[in-house]
Amino acid sequence: MEAQKLHVIFLPFPTPGHMIPMIDTARLFAKQGVNVTIIATHANASTFQKSIDTDFNSGYSIKTQLIQFPSAQVGLPEGVENVKDGTSNEIIDKIIRGIMMLQHQIDIMLHDLQPDCIVSDMAYPWTVESAEKLNIPRIYFYSSSYFSNCASYFVRKYRPHDDLVSDTQKFTIPCLPNTIEMTPLQLADWIRVKTSATGLFVDMYDSEKRSYGTLYNSFHELESDYEALSKTTMGIKSWSVGPVSAWINNDDERKANRGNMEMNIGKDSELLNWLNSKPNDSVIYVCFGSLTRLSHKQIVELAYGLENSGSNFILVVKGGEDFLHDIEKRVKESKKGYVIWNWAPQLLILDHPATGGIVTHCGWNSILESLNAGLPMITWPMFAEQFYNEKLLVDALKIGVSVGSKVNKFWLNVVEEKAPGLNIVEEEVVVKREEIVKAVEILMGSGQEGETMRMRAKKFADAAKRTVEEGGHSFNNLIQLIDELKSLKIVREHEKIRLDN
Incomplete structure (x- = not known):
């Protein structure tokens, strides 16, 4: 039976925005009876291995194959293997160089494992050739x-x-069904x-x-x-099989552990107690994903903007600015806010009845997770394709309010840039507290605009639940793709027998 099974290899790119949805997708394939192998380095595998072990122990055919990250060769300490570990451009360059050096190891593994299909992240263009050599399909994973x-x-x-x-x-971007306007500054460099x-x-x-x-x-x-x-x-x-987190993370323990190895239960029960004490739809959740760090100037504006808005809020922050500790103390006393350092149990927060909206950097995972929970969004894109996603939310789907972010820039380039004219860029990058207050009031207030957005977001949440159920669009797409890959495997095997004879 094992030999007859479709064997698909998944190759995730080590940054949370790419890795989390691909691991969820790999688990979906396994749950549909596919034999799944995920190729990852040790430190990256440790972030999701618990889920894989749970699936394997439940009888699904899924495993991780480990490869060695070339830490010493690129001059990195052991365990620094993910883009999110980069605290400077120099370290990020080394991590990316290390990732690119994995190609030879991966190719050897692909040759040894002889899969029927490779699903690889967009960031590994060379896997097209790897698949051609093995005479199998390569599927491009767009996160x-x-x-x-x-x-x-x-x-x-x-x-x-x-x-x-x-x-x-x-x-105006040509050829799109909606009129979408942008400025050159909102495009990636x-x-x-x-x-x-x-x-x-x-x-x-x-x-x-x-x-x-x-x-x-x-x-x-x-x-x-x-x-x-x-x-x-x-x-x-193409095949749309999302939102993959809605298929996979449907119980509280999994929601809590998503993207993180261990959960600090004591701290989280304090957070849950705080959330439980708030009225429904009264809390705004503020999180900028795993890669963004805000400048000091921006954190000051954000903190005052949230306080001045009068809404209850949860703020997820990276790093330990003294200013933030003062804010944390103040909002703890007023019971209006809750500050979480570094990692937050996002799915648990989004699904809590007290949460009524989110301030997002427009990373696609956060958008889908917010939609699953039926939440409208305040959009604050930072870099990469996030400015496009903002346009989708605000102009096409009408479930988002923009804070007016103007410049597409990776946070490190803002922090590290020493070029003349930096102050102008800094000025442009900073979103003022007044703009934050205005956006929160529209989203969380009782006005018509906020009300309409909330209703639209809830409709998408219902659709997201239906699409992954048996007979739904995403469910059918997944089954159709797996069937197609099985047919290709049979054709290949017949062809091989013919040639051998």
Whole structure:
């Protein structure tokens, strides 16, 4: 039986926004009877191994194959193997260099394991060749929205931002069903000008065209227009099987442990007690994902903005600024706020009846998790494709309020940049407390705009639950893809027998 089973290898890219949805997707495949292998380095595997062991002990065919991260060769301490561990550009460069050096080890493992299909992150364009050598399909795993992939495609193709007189002038993205306006400053650096990353991204997108198809952590009811657009205009076969966290993390223990090895139960019961003491829909949850650190100036504006808004809030922060300890003390006394350091049990917070909205950096995982919980969003994109995702939420789906973030910049580039004119960039990057207060009042207030957004968000939450149930769009897509891969395997095996004879 084991030999007859479809064997699929998953190759996640080690940064939480990419890794978490891919691990969830791998577990979904296993739950549908597929023999699944996840390839990861030791430190990265330790963040999800508990879930894999649970699935394996429940009778599913799923395992992790470990590879060695070249820490010594790139000059990194043991265990620093994930982009989120980068505290400076220098360290991030070393981590990425280490990840790129894994190709040889992975290729040997693919050859030894002889899988029927490789599902690999977009950041590994070379797996197209690996799959060709093995005569198997490579599926491109895109960890964000159809919308962002379509928008990026048309911006790269038509370059509507090239002839503008200033970086703050608006342009319209061509060929989209909604009118979407942006400024050049909201585009990633590598699109605006040629940088060292431009070539890497071109290779990634090129590898999508050469792959068997693309797997999306999205769902038909959320992005049907853009799903259709990606298939027709971009001509790429795709399957939306999301929101994968809704299939997988449906009990409290799993929600608590998501993306984290151990949960501090004592601390969390204090958090839950605080949440339980608040009225329904009265708390706004503020979290900027696993990669963003805010500048001191921005943290000050954010903290005062939240306090001045009068709403109850939970603020997740990285690092230990003295100023934040003062804020924490103050909001503890007033019982208006709760500060969480470093890691938060996000799914538990989002699903709590007291939570009524979220301030998000527009990372796709956070967006889907908020939608699963039926929560509208305040959008505060930082870098990468987050500004596209903001446009989807605010302009297309109408479930978000923008705080007016203007510049697409990775946090380290803001902190480390020493070039002349830095102050101008700093000024532009900072979102003022007044803008924060205004956005919170719209989202959490009793006005018509906030009310409409809440209703729309709840409709998407219902659709998200239905789509992953038997007979739902995402459920059917997953079964269809697995069936297709099984058929390809049979054809390959017949072909091999024919050639052998």
